[in-house]
Amino acid sequence: PDRGNIVGGADEFPTDRYVLEGLASARGLEIRRHADKDTALVCRSLVDFRTSALGDVADLVDEAHAVGALAMVDLSHAGGIVPVDLDGSGVDLAVGCTYKWLCAGPGAPAYLYVRRDLQESMRQPIWGWFGQRDMFAMGPAYDPEPDIRRFLAGTPSILALAAVDAAAGLTGMTAVREASLALTAAFIDGVGAAAEVVTPEQRGGHVAVRHPEAAAVSQRLAAAGLVTDTRADLIRFGFHPLTSSLDDVAKAVCRCQVAFSGN
Numbered sequence: 001p002d003r004g005n006i007v008g009g010a011d012e013f014p015t016d017r018y019v020l021e022g023l024a025s026a027r028g029l030e031i032r033r034h035a036d037k038d039t040a041l042v043c044r045s046l047v048d049f050r051t052s053a054l055g056d057v058a059d060l061v062d063e064a065h066a067v068g069a070l071a072m073v074d075l076s077h078a079g080g081i082v083p084v085d086l087d088g089s090g091v092d093l094a095v096g097c098t099y100k101w102l103c104a105g106p107g108a109p110a111y112l113y114v115r116r117d118l119q120e121s122m123r124q125p126i127w128g129w130f131g132q133r134d135m136f137a138m139g140p141a142y143d144p145e146p147d148i149r150r151f152l153a154g155t156p157s158i159l160a161l162a163a164v165d166a167a168a169g170l171t172g173m174t175a176v177r178e179a180s181l182a183l184t185a186a187f188i189d190g191v192g193a194a195a196e197v198v199t200p201e202q203r204g205g206h207v208a209v210r211h212p213e214a215a216a217v218s219q220r221l222a223a224a225g226l227v228t229d230t231r232a233d234l235i236r237f238g239f240h241p242l243t244s245s246l247d248d249v250a251k252a253v254c255r256c257q258v259a260f261s262g263n
Contacts, residue, residue: 003040003069005030013049016074039069041093046084047077047204050231054082054202057089065090076100079111081180081205081240083173086113093118101205101240104163109156120146128153170242179241180205183249187237190253194260198234206238211260220259226252 008020042064064071072093080101094113098104130152133143144150196210214230
């Protein structure tokens with residue numbers, strides 16, 4: 001509470017930047033790009049939403065803890081595709097979503113992680129009925145649960161939670177990660193001669209290709225039955241191991257070669 005800044009990268013996903021900027025504005029804090037002795041929190045994404053570059057949780061933890069700050073990782077583009085040992089990493093906080101690689105669909109719930117020894121001392125800024133210690137007592141004052149339940153707010157979407165539960169239990173993360181790396185490696189090898197692949201070797205689950213006419217190429221690919229999305233001059237390709245095969249990758253490569261050529 002006595003520190004004056006929070007750290008978030010200029011290239012973070014807009015939602016992260018906007019939330020951090022809003023908190024900073026409300027609390028009179030500064031946004032910095034690097035941690036110092038006045039830093040309260042360091043927030044980084046594990047997987048870059050544009051390039052799929054994979055970060056290192058240990059580096060984040062070291063950066064934050066070296067100055068006594070909290071370390072928070074955004075797992076939105078990692079959850080369900082990259083194995084992460086949050087308890088073992090030493091990270092303090094984590095957030096993420098379930099509508100991407102966890103396949104829970106539109107409107108699916110987000111999730112958070114709070115290191116166990118911090119749970120009782122941290123406050124949920126939005127006090128809700130589900131975080132109350134004895135919710136059915138309907139008491140006059142808010143008395144939060146002593147554990148992770150204190151971060152609940154209102155009634156969640158039960159159908160959405162059921163979808164998350166089903167998706168999370170489909171297979172083990174080791175098998176998912178191995179299959180994901182194989183699919184993306186095959187795609188990178190296939191399109192590398194025809195386009196500029198910006199996704200590095202240490203990557204998440206999608207592949208990004210740079211093209212000066214990204215939007216037009218994406219439309220040509222959609223017309224050919226290959227759905228992608230764009231971020232400025234980048235085209236993103238996602239291959240989920242549970243629904244995609246190497247044969248699908250080969251077909252995607254052929255369609256990309258045609259689309260990249262302008263046909």
